[in-house]
Ligand code: SF4
């Protein structure tokens with residue numbers, strides 16, 4: 001018994017179409033590109049509008065600075081994004097894929113127009129690809145691939161600007177490692193633009209894999225309206241022109257029913273509307289629920305409730321967020337020491353973070369200990385959004401340091417904000 005060979009990939013040559021969905025796609029694609037390319041260049045309060053600086057473990061988001069101590073904020077932001085996508089998918093199906101995903105946006109807005117510019121329209125490309133290699137064919141492909149490489153470079157640099165910062169990256173001031181990652185990503189993007197294309201959605205994209213779990217029969221999908229004509233028997237309004245099939249960038253025939261490969265781009269709808277519109281008839285493909293039903297369903301209510309709870313928590317935490325964050329712990333391996341002069345010494349490590357946009361100096365004092373307590377701590381001066389760990393030494397005179405554990409408070413203040421840290425002072429028998 002022999003195994004059947006894997007079917008080879010059929011290259012997709014999507015037919016150019018015009019229509020309502022393509023106009024919407026152009027607008028959302030433009031908005032996405034402005035955000036992707038422009039946001040890292042924008043400055044808010046002197047900092048990038050958006051930058052996730054992974055090496056410094058710091059994130060800038062529209063004027064707010066988040067450090068490693070703010071991981072919970074970043075986790076909530078991630079959950080907000082995830083549940084927005086869940087809600088959006090339950091309501092509108094894979095609209096994200098067809099209208100806002102960078103994969104679709106760059107394929108539709110740049111890759112296909114570049115391909116048409118260098119190699120001509122669908123029919124000419126199909127004929128040339130079937131024919132033998134000639135100097136003209138090689139020159140056209142080389143020019144197209146060069147343009148794809150330039151595009152991949154720009155997209156990769158724009159994407160990495162979100163992490164490394166647009167200014168340092170584009171002016172040659174980022175690290176060698178950052179440029180190596182940018183080059184690698186650019187190479188992957190070139191491979192995607194030049195060859196992989198729709199296979200990314202079909203085989204690699206995780207969102208495409210779990211969309212089935214996020215939708216139900218009332219979610220909007222692109223579907224052929226069988227009630228208006230059965231295409232496989234040549235009955236009804238479908239004239240079997242196959243323009244919807246030719247226009248599909250995923251290479252599927254939507255008349256065969258809803259398919260997981262469909263990215264909801266609406267090209268087939270525009271194609272059919274165009275063909276049948278010329279005959280004065282309505283198109284047969286619609287963006288509609290598979291089974292009509294209410295918009296408010298247990299699934300959409302649950303997602304909306306979780307989103308609301310997350311938004312409320314995020315807003316409350318932001319309102320109570322301090323520019324000054326500090327914590328204190330006993331220095332590792334030390335409980336107490338008796339110095340040569342008989343005083344008892346406890347040593348602590350205090351971590352102070354300045355989340356503000358200005359340089360700040362911090363005063364440290366102790367409360368709850370005898371008045372002759374000696375405090376030894378270096379001056380703390382921190383640049384914006386930086387953290388320092390400093391030793392704090394507290395000494396009690398022999399008469400005061402009885403055999404006990406003494407609770408007290410360390411006060412850290414910078415003029416307009418303060419933090420009180422509770423800890424204990426230990427003596428020989430405490
Ligand atoms: S079936 Fe229609 S909506 Fe779905 S991917 Fe193909 S052209 Fe786009």
Ligand code: SF4
Pocket residue numbers: 231237238239240241242243244245255271272273275276284285
């Ligand atoms: S474009 Fe419309 S009429 Fe033409 S084959 Fe597709 S569904 Fe039928």
